[in-house]
Amino acid sequence: MSEENIDIPDNALTRCPKASFNMIRVARCAACPSFGGLADRFPGGQAPFARRYLVLCNAEPVKREVMELAEGGQE
Amino acid sequence: MTARTLAQAAHQRFSALVLELDADYCNNTFGSAPCTATGTQCYNTFGTCKDRANYAKGTKTFRFCSRGMAIPPGETLRPYILSHAFTPTEIPLCGGLAARSQTTLTMADETCSDIEADKYAAIRSLPATGTFWTRFIARNYNIQGRFARVRKGYVTSPWDWTVFQNELYVIEAITGPDSEGNVQVVLADATKTLDKAMLPEASDGKLQQDLKAIENSGIAQAGGAATITLAAAASAVDSYYNGMEVYVTENTGAGQRRVISGYVGATRVATVSAAWSVVPNSTSVYQIGALGINVGTGKGAQYDDPVATGLPQFVRIGDEVVRYTAIAGDVLSWADTTSRAQFGTIAEDHKQGDGVQLCFAPVNKSVTDVIHRLANAAGLADAYLDLAGLATEDSNWLGAGAAITACIHTPEKASGLLDELLAATNLNAWWDAAGQILRFKADMPQNAASVITITPEETIGKSMQVTPLDGLRITRSFMSFAPFSATENMGEAKNFGITNGYIDASAESANEYNAVTGEHKFSRWMGAANSTFVSSTVGRRVNRLRDAPFKLSFALDPRNEVHVGDLIDVTSRKKANASGAPALTRMRVIKYLDDRNIEIEAISTTFARRYGFIAPNGYPDYASASEAQRNYAFIAAANGLMSDGSSAYFIS
Numbered sequence: 107m108s109e110e111n112i113d114i115p116d117n118a119l120t121r122c123p124k125a126s127f128n129m130i131r132v133a134r135c136a137a138c139p140s141f142g143g144l145a146d147r148f149p150g151g152q153a154p155f156a157r158r159y160l161v162l163c164n165a166e167p168v169k170r171e172v173m174e175l176a177e178g179g180q181e
Numbered sequence: 182m183t184a185r186t187l188a189q190a191a192h193q194r195f196s197a198l199v200l201e202l203d204a205d206y207c208n209n210t211f212g213s214a215p216c217t218a219t220g221t222q223c224y225n226t227f228g229t230c231k232d233r234a235n236y237a238k239g240t241k242t243f244r245f246c247s248r249g250m251a252i253p254p255g256e257t258l259r260p261y262i263l264s265h266a267f268t269p270t271e272i273p274l275c276g277g278l279a280a281r282s283q284t285t286l287t288m289a290d291e292t293c294s295d296i297e298a299d300k301y302a303a304i305r306s307l308p309a310t311g312t313f314w315t316r317f318i319a320r321n322y323n324i325q326g327r328f329a330r331v332r333k334g335y336v337t338s339p340w341d342w343t344v345f346q347n348e349l350y351v352i353e354a355i356t357g358p359d360s361e362g363n364v365q366v367v368l369a370d371a372t373k374t375l376d377k378a379m380l381p382e383a384s385d386g387k388l389q390q391d392l393k394a395i396e397n398s399g400i401a402q403a404g405g406a407a408t409i410t411l412a413a414a415a416s417a418v419d420s421y422y423n424g425m426e427v428y429v430t431e432n433t434g435a436g437q438r439r440v441i442s443g444y445v446g447a448t449r450v451a452t453v454s455a456a457w458s459v460v461p462n463s464t465s466v467y468q469i470g471a472l473g474i475n476v477g478t479g480k481g482a483q484y485d486d487p488v489a490t491g492l493p494q495f496v497r498i499g500d501e502v503v504r505y506t507a508i509a510g511d512v513l514s515w516a517d518t519t520s521r522a523q524f525g526t527i528a529e530d531h532k533q534g535d536g537v538q539l540c541f542a543p544v545n546k547s548v549t550d551v552i553h554r555l556a557n558a559a560g561l562a563d564a565y566l567d568l569a570g571l572a573t574e575d576s577n578w579l580g581a582g583a584a585i586t587a588c589i590h591t592p593e594k595a596s597g598l599l600d601e602l603l604a605a606t607n608l609n610a611w612w613d614a615a616g617q618i619l620r621f622k623a624d625m626p627q628n629a630a631s632v633i634t635i636t637p638e639e640t641i642g643k644s645m646q647v648t649p650l651d652g653l654r655i656t657r658s659f660m661s662f663a664p665f666s667a668t669e670n671m672g673e674a675k676n677f678g679i680t681n682g683y684i685d686a687s688a689e690s691a692n693e694y695n696a697v698t699g700e701h702k703f704s705r706w707m708g709a710a711n712s713t714f715v716s717s718t719v720g721r722r723v724n725r726l727r728d729a730p731f732k733l734s735f736a737l738d739p740r741n742e743v744h745v746g747d748l749i750d751v752t753s754r755k756k757a758n759a760s761g762a763p764a765l766t767r768m769r770v771i772k773y774l775d776d777r778n779i780e781i782e783a784i785s786t787t788f789a790r791r792y793g794f795i796a797p798n799g800y801p802d803y804a805s806a807s808e809a810q811r812n813y814a815f816i817a818a819a820n821g822l823m824s825d826g827s828s829a830y831f832i833s
Contacts, residue, residue, distance in 0.1 A: 117400055119466060126519065127528055128430040129398045129468045 140165035188335040199332040206241030222301040253340035272771040278600040279611035348614035370612035375596035378559035381541040384483040386476025394528035398468040404461035417446040431466035473514030481511035495540040497590040524667035542588040559595035571621040582714035588667035605704040644736035657684040658719040662707035683720040
């Protein structure tokens with residue numbers, strides 16, 4: 107549940123409720139007061155970052171899913 | 182005195198009841214241009230028309246009077262009214278739409294010559310058979326919703342129509358004949374149209390292709406003066422993103438929006454319609470979104486044109502509300518992707534075939550404007566709305582603080598919407614049948630110029646009855662408002678962002694009611710900008726209801742003509758002050774039944790605090806002011822009391 111010791115890839119993007127749900131880098135979330143950490147959906151698993159983690163965001167009462175971008179970025 | 186008041190005061194009165202039904206009637210003559218019909222003549226109604234393309238809708242009024250009533254010379258009135266039953270309107274407490282009144286008239290049915298109803302009776306080969314009502318119903322299958330007037334007055338000699346009061350209703354139904362051969366004509370007040378109209382109107386446009394929250398997003402590979410190289414995962418199809426918006430959300434060039442005018446799939450290079458102010462580079466995070474939808478062939482006409490109406494227009498797709506800024510044929514479009522996810526909704530992916538529903542969404546409009554638009558859209562024309570009275574109440578008690586920004590995204594009964602808005606703003610609305618208009622009044626202290634005084638001598642017999650309304654008493658009021666999202670469930674407190682409340686600690690204290698009695702309302706009409714107004718509203722509700730209001734029911738002689746909504750000052754031995762003397766109470770007439778004698782229900786208008794309008798220039802000091810002048814506010818002494826020791830006025 108903690109972002110500690112988790113390496114957030116620079117190309118991981120999420121839609122931010124505080125930015126009108128526009129795309130921002132997940133790395134920026136750590137500095138946000140509404141950031142509630144990352145939820146690990148497959149503890150100990152080997153899933154790629156975007157499949158494995160959810161951004162827990164207190165700006166809206168919902169869990170935000172993270173999208174990871176491949177080389178050069180992808181949806 | 183008018184002829185009516187003279188007739189009302191006469192020692193011997195013969196009350197008279199007349200019904201006028203406005204039926205549709207074609208203005209053309211059968212077979213004469215423009216009517217091209219041939220064969221057997223019609224009856225000039227749409228149901229019997231043989232040339233509907235040239236049908237010219239007009240009105241024919243059929244008039245009826247009570248059985249046995251004197252009929253004015255030279256006029257055609259059918260003496261068919263056998264009995265009548267009135268269910269009057271009733272104004273609710275503390276805001277809302279009054280209960281709709283209904284009138285049911287039981288009519289006799291008889292054979293008659295048909296000369297009045299049938300323009301061609303004289304030239305038909307066979308005379309009409311059957312009875313008046315059976316023919317009328319057969320010819321006017323579509324009579325529902327047409328107007329009718331009930332005229333209540335007195336038989337005078339010579340006959341005088343000015344002694345009649347004309348009440349306007351809408352025809353609800355004509356049923357029968359029953360086993361006795363009688364027909365029931367059911368009339369409803371004009372607000373019944375609000376029960377039938379749905380707002381916003383249902384629209385059945387459908388997405389002709391998928392609409393995604395974000396068509397594509399990623400980190401740009403490069404940028405040029407008027408180009409951006411999208412991420413490798415972007416579409417490989419040429420022109421795929423043409424007409425869509427690319428928005429740089431982060432890093433170099435952040436905040437810029439451009440419309441894509443060309444796209445080469447092989448290179449992922451998108452050309453934008455205007456050069457970048459800051460050229461994006463390989464750090465820029467971007468997203469691409471569509472700027473329009475096609476709602477299907479011929480469906481565009483269902484959506485209001487934001488340019489033509491001069492109003493912001495919105496549609497709901499799934500749980501997302503989208504603002505569109507232009508409409509061309511069947512294509513709704515918006516200038517940039519900030520139009521997505523309006524009213525707190527979230528941009529979502531939508532599938533081809535998803536429904537596109539028009540919304541009723543006022544943006545920063547006065548309560549007067551919203552009610553006006555709502556009533557018009559529901560079929561009540563301006564002629565039937567007391568807009569001047571509404572504007573006065575709005576100006577006195579609501580104002581800019583109550584300006585409405587809200588979104589109704591699914592068709593609902595117009596009456597329900599109006600009732601909700603009225604209740605949230607402490608406004609009452611009721612159909613004034615005699616004035617033939619929908620009236621509005623804030624449930625607040627009123628500075629009526631003239632108030633009718635009702636003394637015990639004027640009430641009939643033992644008719645006066647006092648009913649305390651203890652169930653309505655509250656000591657605190659809360660309102661949750663500013664919904665997070667317009668498409669969330671509006672019945673749950675958790676979906677509202679703000680709750681304002683007012684607690685009367687004194688009323689809850691051990692020396693007073695020694696109990697907490699509260700109410701908690703939700704309002705989707707109020708937004709965060711209305712927070713101050715909501716605080717006033719809940720405060721006013723507690724001041725209005727901290728002590729139980731009471732109702733007086735009594736009968737009056739018709740010469741004391743009062744109407745529903747009037748303010749009256751009542752003295753009665755049954756409502757006494759502490760010394761036992763009859764108390765003078767200002768009441769509002771909430772129910773009025775004119776049926777030979779006038780039966781009245783009135784509710785107290787007392788507020789816990791003393792309200793007063795600012796006194797006009799030239800008024801004397803408080804000490805020498807009359808009781809009427811003291812309905813205006815005077816400045817209290819430093820100790821918070823007036824010179825006679827009474828409480829000071831409250832500014833709200």
